[in-house]
Amino acid sequence: MDEFALIARFFSRPPRNPQVALSIGDDAALLDISGRLAITTDTLLVGVHFADGALARDIGHKALAVNLSDLAAMGARPRFFLLNLSLPAADESWLAGFSAGLFALADAHGVDLVGGDTVRGPLGVTITALGELPAGRGLTRRGARAGDHIYVTGRLGDAALGFAYRQGRVQLAGAWRDELCARLDRPAPRVDEGCALLQIASAAIDISDGLAADLGHMMEASGTGAEVDLRHLPVADAYGACFPVVGWEAALSFGDDYELCFTVPPERREALERVSAGFASGIRHIGEVVAAPGVRWFEGGRAYVPAGRGFNHFG
Numbered sequence: 001m002d003e004f005a006l007i008a009r010f011f012s013r014p015p016r017n018p019q020v021a022l023s024i025g026d027d028a029a030l031l032d033i034s035g036r037l038a039i040t041t042d043t044l045l046v047g048v049h050f051a052d053g054a055l056a057r058d059i060g061h062k063a064l065a066v067n068l069s070d071l072a073a074m075g076a077r078p079r080f081f082l083l084n085l086s087l088p089a090a091d092e093s094w095l096a097g098f099s100a101g102l103f104a105l106a107d108a109h110g111v112d113l114v115g116g117d118t119v120r121g122p123l124g125v126t127i128t129a130l131g132e133l134p135a136g137r138g139l140t141r142r143g144a145r146a147g148d149h150i151y152v153t154g155r156l157g158d159a160a161l162g163f164a165y166r167q168g169r170v171q172l173a174g175a176w177r178d179e180l181c182a183r184l185d186r187p188a189p190r191v192d193e194g195c196a197l198l199q200i201a202s203a204a205i206d207i208s209d210g211l212a213a214d215l216g217h218m219m220e221a222s223g224t225g226a227e228v229d230l231r232h233l234p235v236a237d238a239y240g241a242c243f244p245v246v247g248w249e250a251a252l253s254f255g256d257d258y259e260l261c262f263t264v265p266p267e268r269r270e271a272l273e274r275v276s277a278g279f280a281s282g283i284r285h286i287g288e289v290v291a292a293p294g295v296r297w298f299e300g301g302r303a304y305v306p307a308g309r310g311f312n313h314f315g
Helices: 003-010 056-073 092-108 158-166 174-185 191-197 211-222 239-246 266-276
Strands: 020-022 036-045 077-087 112-120 124-133 149-153 203-207 225-229 259-264 283-290 294-299 302-304
Touching: 003 092, 003 112, 036 056, 056 077, 056 092, 056 124, 056 174, 056 191, 056 203, 056 259, 077 092, 077 191, 092 112, 149 266, 158 174, 158 239, 191 259, 191 266, 203 211, 211 225, 211 259, 211 294, 259 266
Parallel strands: 077 112, 225 294
Antiparallel strands: 036 124, 077 124, 149 259, 149 283, 203 259, 225 283, 294 302
């Protein structure tokens, strides 16, 4: 099967979004858009972002999910994406699983694949995703101000516990084992939450490299600092049993959570309570924005210093 047959069989399908004037099959896609466009891109590599032998369906899901999570952090509604795929061979069974996982998540969020490229080489996936915003709008990392409240969606540390289980470092009961490993393999981008926060949050970031690193990035961009009580971090019920092995670092430094961390001014707290009642993920208030730079962590009134700085490819 050559490159063109591969694309036609596994990745070509009629666009579902009327904004797609021309999709796969030409030198470039044509999109009819208005307002503001948010664009993000991520690369996933075997041995770095997923294990050699990981399920193709999970790789397809995660490759798109991490990009949709970036758009969610900007308050953007995902619309289109481009796929660049490096393959050691045109394995039809692998491609069927990969495209199934990819398109299942794309369909769940109404996103169209509009182009890309396939090459022979080491296994790797690069996706560029595009999302829509109202003209002149968009959440950034720069808007937090002293006095704002800090929140996160969902739970932290789930992916870390799933990874620790697979390494044999912790034991997990059957139901928790399946759920936490699924959170590692198939993260849920908080798209609806991000879009709802566009009118409410002062700043936001997605937690891909760990809360300690990503909250630090947001505070640095805003020119502010933060104080966080570790006892308020939302974690799974299974976390307590694993705590002697993973400590707070699973929730702070491992990453791969793909939750949203965001700040809200006190006067918008009631508005947040109204919209967050409909969030599938839930939210948790974890701390406050302060004027002094840096992030300070506390555990029962005692200062805590994270052992890790979050994931960094060149750290």
